[in-house]
Amino acid sequence: MDVPHLFILNESIRNLYFHVCMWFSMMILFGVSVVYSIKYLAGFNLRNDIFAVNFAAVGSFLGILGYATGTIWANYTWVTDQNQSLGSILKEPKLIGAAIALLIYGAYFVLRGSFTDMDKKARISAVYNIFAFAMLFPSIWIIPRLVGSLHPGAPGSDSGNPALNFKDIDSRLRMVFYPAVIGWTLLGVWIATLKIRIQLIKDKTLLHD
């Protein structure tokens, strides 16, 4: 597949199929997780809590992969080839926002681990999960788009807003990008369902429904 020929990015534009897909699948899995949390709060069925926590776990894993791949990509496009100083990278709102979002989800697992009572654990972590999902939007979608950033999507950047405006992605990239998002998401869902099935077998005696 041919890709747009751009300065600085060069062939590394193909990272769109990996780095960006990680974040998209993470959003979808966190969305599924929050739906199960709300379902748990509606009926207090522990089965829904197991679904919620495992989708959140795989979602955070994809988020960590998204962060790791982003650091590699940024190293060869921002740091060296645009002569950005370490200070401007550390001030990068997209990186700070993504780190905050992942840390909020990290706190979700810490919170879960600190309870011994299963029902209390499920109930409080379900409420916290809704809060964590709500915090994703300002920290990774809105704030980096309001303030200046090296990351695409910032106001006045040459690359436009490729994640939200589909007209800003080249049609050749879209042909691979959208199926790739679906594929990575399905892979994440598959791993999550494996984890859920293990947990369901383990907690068979607790669930009895």
Place this chain on the structure above:
Amino acid sequence: MTKFMVRYLLFVLFMSTSFFSFAQEKPEMADAMRSNGKIYVVVAVCLTILIGLFIYVFLIDRKISKSEKEV
């Protein structure tokens, strides 16, 4: 003698210019990631994801074998 001096000076001049121009050249060091239009950045990203996935699946596998012993 003067002929020798001129030759010698020319030789030194030539050497120094060649040395100078050599110093001006960009040193080629550890630029593999930037060769072939930065395609190796994509390779590094793919490998990161693959290794990450393998580690994650391996950890899940270990968890399953642990609970298999308990049953």
